[in-house]
Amino acid sequence: MEPAPKVIEKLKAALDQLDDFMQSQGLEAKPESVPALRGDEARAAFIERFREVQRLKTQLDQYTDLTPEAEAAIEQLLPRDQLNAFRGVYLETAQRLRAEQGKIGAATDIAVDQLDFEFVLFASAVIDYDYIMGLIAKFSEKGPGKSKMTREELIGLISADAKFMNERDDIAEYIATLKAGEGLSEAAIRDGYTRFKAEKNAKELATIAAKHNLATAALQTFVDGILDRMIFDGEQLSDLMAPLDLGWKARTQAELALMEDLHPLLTKRAGGRDISGLSAYEQ
Numbered sequence: 001m002e003p004a005p006k007v008i009e010k011l012k013a014a015l016d017q018l019d020d021f022m023q024s025q026g027l028e029a030k031p032e033s034v035p036a037l038r039g040d041e042a043r044a045a046f047i048e049r050f051r052e053v054q055r056l057k058t059q060l061d062q063y064t065d066l067t068p069e070a071e072a073a074i075e076q077l078l079p080r081d082q083l084n085a086f087r088g089v090y091l092e093t094a095q096r097l098r099a100e101q102g103k104i105g106a107a108t109d110i111a112v113d114q115l116d117f118e119f120v121l122f123a124s125a126v127i128d129y130d131y132i133m134g135l136i137a138k139f140s141e142k143g144p145g146k147s148k149m150t151r152e153e154l155i156g157l158i159s160a161d162a163k164f165m166n167e168r169d170d171i172a173e174y175i176a177t178l179k180a181g182e183g184l185s186e187a188a189i190r191d192g193y194t195r196f197k198a199e200k201n202a203k204e205l206a207t208i209a210a211k212h213n214l215a216t217a218a219l220q221t222f223v224d225g226i227l228d229r230m231i232f233d234g235e236q237l238s239d240l241m242a243p244l245d246l247g248w249k250a251r252t253q254a255e256l257a258l259m260e261d262l263h264p265l266l267t268k269r270a271g272g273r274d275i276s277g278l279s280a281y282e283q
Helices: 004-024 031-036 040-061 068-077 080-100 129-141 151-159 168-177 186-211 216-229 234-244 248-269
Strands: none
Touching: 004 040, 004 068, 031 080, 040 080, 080 151, 129 151, 129 168, 129 186, 151 168, 168 186, 186 216, 186 248, 216 234, 216 248, 234 248
16 A cells, blocks of 8 residues: 555645636535536536545545544545535535436436446445434434534535435434434434334325325325336336326326326435336436
């Protein structure tokens, strides 16, 4: 392995390149500036530059003999809060660009099609679901101002980890319902989150059912069947739409309108797994 000071120099150079790029776009090199980037080519350029920053930071994390001076130099170059904020906005941007890749008939930028997001760099071996539930429980145990981690820092930690890409919004919303000092146990936190997700999912599905004049129970059965088998069945979609008693042309339009709302819901609930046959309805 290279000496740590040399890697720190490379980290500084990578941060300088990121800073130069953001300035070339008329923006400050801050996490909150990234959403203001215009066009997928600029977003792809950000992905490439910050991915290199994270690669070097991950390399430095492997050293077990860093001196206090070296640790201080790294923290000065890239403070932990800023790193987590950049990681979070990287993952948001990467999700958006990944959705553009491989779309049938989509005129995506070549730079986007060739991107490798290397999500493994953004998935901590230490931070997992159990760890997060434990942190939320500690937040609940402590009174306002007494917890080591604020609500915002906790949400930022979740947003910065690739493992929670498909669930971070749900976890963040759940945390927002909790009160510091409420004193909930970890088991109560887990049960509460399970109920929160179930209620949110049910409301989301009921809204879609009402919008498309379908029975909520029938739509729930249809969605459950897809997620159980991880296969989209066009015949079951036809059966679902049959009670509407539409002509073939109107039914086709109704099916497309329904799938426009269901596609993102199914993709999210699949948690990164591929649902066979669903790609036909990608927008």
